[in-house]
Amino acid sequence: MNPSPSAKAVSAAALRQSVLDALETLKAKDIREIDVRGKTAITDLLVIASGTSARHVKSIADEVVKFAKRAGMVPLGVEGEQEAEWVLVDLGDVVVHVMLPRIREFYGLERLWTVGDRDQDATSVG
Numbered sequence: 001m002n003p004s005p006s007a008k009a010v011s012a013a014a015l016r017q018s019v020l021d022a023l024e025t026l027k028a029k030d031i032r033e034i035d036v037r038g039k040t041a042i043t044d045l046l047v048i049a050s051g052t053s054a055r056h057v058k059s060i061a062d063e064v065v066k067f068a069k070r071a072g073m074v075p076l077g078v079e080g081e082q083e084a085e086w087v088l089v090d091l092g093d094v095v096v097h098v099m100l101p102r103i104r105e106f107y108g109l110e111r112l113w114t115v116g117d118r119d120q121d122a123t124s125v126g
Contacts, residue, residue: 012044012045012093012094014071015068015071015073015091015092015093015094016033016045016047016094018067018068018070018071018073019047019064019067019068019091019094019096020047021067022060022063022064022066022067022068023047023049023060023063023064023096025063025067026056026059026060026063028049028050028051028060028098029049029050029051029052029101030048030049030050030101030104031047031048031049032047032048032049032110033045033046033047033048034046034047034048034109034110034113034114036113039113042095043090043092043093043094043095044093044094045093045094045095046094046095046096046097046109046113047094047095047096047097048096048097048099048104048109048110049096049097049098049099050098050099050100050101050104051098051099051100053100054083054084054085054100055084057084057085057086057087057098057099057100058081058084058087060087060098061078061080061081061084061087061089061096061098064089064091064096064098065078065089068089068091073091073092075089075090075091076090076091076092077089077090078090085099085100085103086098086099086100086103086104086107087099097109
């Protein structure tokens with residue numbers, strides 16, 4: 001499936017900033033970015049954040065979608081909204097994971113994507 005013309009028009013940097021703005025707006029916790037270029041062809045950047053409850057997780061993911069649309073990017077997919085323990089928002093160059101802390105700890109995405117890195121790619125955001 002080819003990306004929509006609007007998807008091509010949005011720079012990765014603008015998309016990243018829209019995601020971070022959305023996460024900050026709804027007070028997401030423990031925001032981390034992991035640069036996965038060269039590790040996977042699926043995306044360039046993973047952004048992982050926590051919510052304090054299922055309702056908070058869903059609200060954060062909804063806000064990410066709204067901010068992305070305002071920036072001109074229609075999400076390629078959103079998964080997990082019904083249970084809202086882990087919601088994934090696929091924005092192409094940026095994939096956002098919003099999780100409850102216990103789910104985040106259990107799956108350990110940060111550890112999975114940074115294993116073997118000499119300089120740790122996972123960075124905390126404000």
